[in-house]
Amino acid sequence: MDERGLGRGPISDVQALTGGTQNVMLSLSRSGRRYILRTPPSAKRPNSDDTVRREARVLEALAATAVPHPRLIAAELDTAVMGSAFYLMEPINGFVAPAGWPEDFPAEPARVHRIGLAAAETLAALAAVDHEAVGLADLRRPGSFLERQVSRWRWQLDSYSPGSEYVGLPADHVASVAEWLEANRPLSECTGIVHGDYHLGNIMLSARTGEVAAVVDWELVTIGDPLLDLAHFLACWPGTEENTAFAEIMPVAPTNGLATEEEIILHYTEKTGSNVEALPWYKVLAAFRLGAILEGTSVRASRGEVPGHIGRQFHRAARGLFEQAYRQAAECSI
Known part of the structure; x- marks a missing residue:
């Protein structure tokens, strides 16, 4: 996040949004801004990282369309950073x-x-x-x-x-x-x-x-x-x-x-x-x-x-x- 200019200082208010049987979603805050982190589960399938990479790519592709979706903020495709590919997206004001x-x-x-x-x-x-x-x-x-x-x-x-x-x-x-x-x-x-x-x-x-x-x-x-x-x-x-x-x-x-x-x-x-x-x-x-x-x-x-x-x-x-x-x-x- 430092390298992408996404706030400074500690990450706070981390909350799990799903059970993580498929992929994991976390809500977190930094410098007064809220982010949603999406990454594979701890017990990854062979294609888990590629799946997250594809998701991030599709969200980026939908940016200029009429399809309502979470806006992609940044994606890290290399597993070396955190052990898995992951991306950050904007939170959505809504309910399921x-x-x-x-x-x-x-x-x-x-x-x-x-x-x-x-x-x-x-x-x-x-x-x-x-x-x-x-x-x-x-x-x-x-x-x-x-x-x-x-x-x-x-x-x-x-x-x-x-x-x-x-x-x-x-x-x-x-x-x-x-x-x-x-x-x-x-x-x-x-x-x-x-x-x-x-x-x-x-x-x-x-x-x-x-x-x-x-x-x-x-x-x-x-x-x-x-x-x-x-x-x-x-x-x-x-x-x-x-x-x-x-x-x-x-x-x-x-x-x-x-x-x-x-x-x-x-x-x-x-x-x-x-x-x-x-x-x-x-x-x-x-x-x-x-x-x-x-x-x-x-x-x-x-x-x-x-x-x-x-x-x-x-x-x-x-x-x-x-x-x-x-x-x-x-x-x-x-």
Whole structure:
């Protein structure tokens, strides 16, 4: 911070903002200014430092866009300084719904209803960003994004090395959903920036209006089909009765007044002009993919790298998401 001209003297008022099972976020102050520090967890995965480097790069690329995000202050990409790559960003004045509604917020139905529509508008703004113009063209991998999704997330599941206490996922559901996704994959796709983990836990909201103040946690950002972000949001949306699997780790209550799934989809299509006929397929993929990701925390817990109760909670959520995907695939007609 001295070398970057970011204040002088001691760092004070350090507070943990997350549990750190994925990445660590700390709030800190120096010279009267508040900063948010983001860095990998103590038990790093092989790609943890590269993930933080990519996050910082994407935040910098979004600086001149209409996408609400935390402003990047400075990034340290070299692990020699602190043992890990890390970056500093501006704090955001807002709240996340799973942490609880601000006082009297649910009493204003218009603010509660606005959340889903504002989230759809933010996705539309992200989909409109030219990833090549903002310098992120090299994040795109060759070939079809959709064609590699099932194999990518099956590989993720197969790559886990569980400990002796690990209880597996329902193999029949995993296999059946994978087969359905491959057999029903859309023939066309769009290309843009995909946040990769878009849900109410990663959206900071204005307590005054319900607008999106910032999208956070860009660790899964990639270049792919933006419709997956909408599907992911809907697969986790607490306003839909069938979406119960994600509720344990990201509970939102009360849900009275939240926009319906149909309203969110309509608003998104009005803002983007996108064809959402194949959205049911994307929703099944979103649940399948998220289940594979969450199960990684369960596996790490079985190895003693994450508290056991968190691992069990994430396992229940992952299992529920595969069941949700299985059920939706069985009911789906595209």
